[in-house]
Amino acid sequence: GNSVTQMEGPVTLSEEAFLTINCTYTATGYPSLFWYVQYPGEGLQLLLKATKADDKGSNKGFEATYRKETTSFHLEKGSVQVSDSAVYFCAPCWKTGGFKTIFGAGTRLFVKA
Amino acid sequence: GAGVSQTPSNKVTEKGKYVELRCDPISGHTALYWYRQSLGQGPEFLIYFQGTGAADDSGLPNDRFFAVRPEGSVSTLKIQRTERGDSAVYLCASSAPPYNEQFFGPGTRLTVL
Numbered sequence: 001g002n003s004v005t006q007m008e009g010p011v012t013l014s015e016e017a018f019l020t021i022n023c024t025y026t027a028t029g030y031p032s033l034f035w036y037v038q039y040p041g042e043g044l045q046l047l048l049k050a051t052k053a054d055d056k057g058s059n060k061g062f063e064a065t066y067r068k069e070t071t072s073f074h075l076e077k078g079s080v081q082v083s084d085s086a087v088y089f090c091a092p093c094w095k096t097g098g099f100k101t102i103f104g105a106g107t108r109l110f111v112k113a
Numbered sequence: 114g115a116g117v118s119q120t121p122s123n124k125v126t127e128k129g130k131y132v133e134l135r136c137d138p139i140s141g142h143t144a145l146y147w148y149r150q151s152l153g154q155g156p157e158f159l160i161y162f163q164g165t166g167a168a169d170d171s172g173l174p175n176d177r178f179f180a181v182r183p184e185g186s187v188s189t190l191k192i193q194r195t196e197r198g199d200s201a202v203y204l205c206a207s208s209a210p211p212y213n214e215q216f217f218g219p220g221t222r223l224t225v226l
Contacts, residue, residue, distance in 0.1 A: 032213055034214075036217075042219075043204075043217050043218060043219040043220060044156070044204065044206075044217040045217065046214050046215075046216075049213065049214065051213060089155050089156075091155075093213075095212075099144065099161070099208070099212045100158055100161065100169060101146075101158065101215065102158065103148075103155030103156045103157070104155050105153075105154055105155050106153070106154070106155050
């Protein structure tokens with residue numbers, strides 16, 4: 001069946017460091033790909049998305065590229081800030097019986113000043 | 114505009130009791146999803162509504178769980194004979210065509226003692 005695997009956390013970085021959080025999925029067909037973020041004490045919110053191969057999603061300095069050949073959607077940011085500390089979820093969405101989304105286990109990021 | 118709202122925000126109950134969790138989606142969103150999030154995990158799909166009907170209920174763990182959406186707007190998740198293992202945050206999300214993004218509510222934290 002369809003599944004998603006993302007890098008285990010926690011990830012601890014210093015401010016202005018480069019961030020990569022890996023995400024790969026196994027799939028039948030071609031899902032839309034999403035990264036959601038959960039800031040401390042807040043609800044889940046969409047960070048970025050890509051709906052077809054080679055699309056690049058971007059938001060708030062974060063980027064991820066839909067790689068069909070490697071079934072991956074790695075999240076990157078060139079220079080993290082303390083305010084980026086949160087939990088990040090990779091979430092492919094398949095249009096099977098109604099856009100079912102499978103969330104990864106989440107990667108907690110701590111950014112130190 | 115108003116986002117997805119969920120009530121109550123917290124619910125503490127005793128093992129064996131019945132609980133109802135309510136979700137108010139964004140106005141006009143035809144798709145509604147319920148998820149369950151255990152500590153340290155990503156959201157786990159429970160059920161998806163398109164309009165009034167449950168299009169996919171494959172994530173409901175057993176027949177103690179049931180959800181309705183009688184008028185295609187507000188939804189209620191019902192849990193009978195609660196067990197300690199039901200303790201989690203229950204998330205609701207809604208979506209509109211082309212259903213490429215889900216908007217999440219703040220969740221209801223259910224604690225079964």
